[in-house]
Amino acid sequence: MQNDHKAECEEDVMRNARNLNLLVSMFVSLSLGWASAAMAQNWPNKPVRIVVGFGAGGTADVLARLLIPDLTKAFGEQFIVENRPGSGGAVGSAVVVRAEPDGYTLLIGGAGPHLVGPAVNKNIEYQTMRDFTHVAMIAGDSAMLAASPSLGVNSLAELIKMARDKDVTCGTPGVGSQGHLIMELINQTLKIRLVPVAYKGAAEAMSDLIGNHVSLALQPAISVGAHVQARKAVGLGVTSPARNPVFSSVPTFAELGYPQVRGTAWFWLTGPANMPAPVVERLNREVRKIINLPNIEKQFAKLALQKLDLDVPALNKFLAEEVALWGGLAEKVGLRVQ
Known part of the structure; x- marks a missing residue:
């Protein structure tokens, strides 16, 4: 009897401990959720930098500078482009990976540093789908x-x-x-x-x-x-599937008899892993509005850029597929960077 009573008491203690742990976990989760929501409401309250992993004049730089006036207008804080070129865009990407995931350091993600680089360069330590918070697709070239x-x-x-x-x-x-x-x-x-x-x-x-x-x-x-x-x-x-209407005199590799030579360089807004979801959603909505503005569509047409309007889940699915596609192609070609 005494042993049974002791066992019941021990079981009650364990049950109470488990319940307490559960309550603590729920409280912590709710607190973090409240903190994240509060942060999203107050974000941004200082300038936001958009890192570009390439020099001036390239597609990533052009797209960043196209976005910042409307982003600044939409959020009421200055968005600033910071060029950090080197290693095919990997230098700028590494800067953002190490940044605080508070929404104040963003990056123009690109095919080179994110779809190809990690598959071919052993010196690149980040992984595209693990170490970034992907925010919004912009365009392809x-x-x-x-x-x-x-x-x-x-x-x-x-x-x-x-x-x-x-x-x-x-x-x-x-x-x-x-x-x-x-x-x-x-x-x-x-x-x-x-x-x-x-x-x-x-x-x-x-x-x-x-x-x-x-x-x-x-x-x-x-x-x-x-x-x-x-x-x-x-x-x-x-490398596009059809002739570029802006440069229509230049043929595609496909029409010249080499359909294997193809590829679109996609560019999107991304940031460090674990950015607050409300901030990501706000940015995604605004970037999608911006790329559909008549003046931006006109600029995209003039530059022969392809627009792709994706919400956050669709963006992550698309990028995961692109990572697999280009990683497989790198393996087929045998490209490795020491």
């Missing part, structure tokens, strides 16, 4: 392969004939970037010998192309197209 006029080629066929006999330098957006991967795919598919030259930004790459310091450039179409239109560069091919 195709890549364009262009030649310096001094190279003496006016078509992809002429380049193939030349580059099967000798190495030809090609300015890419950085080692282990999406552009680097597409260049290696071009080498493998066309059986030619393009040698990558890594640049921190598209403007620098195009300056060297025009100055005859590099023979080719594989850069965002937004950065190359204007030089092609001005006849300062020769457009050889674009």
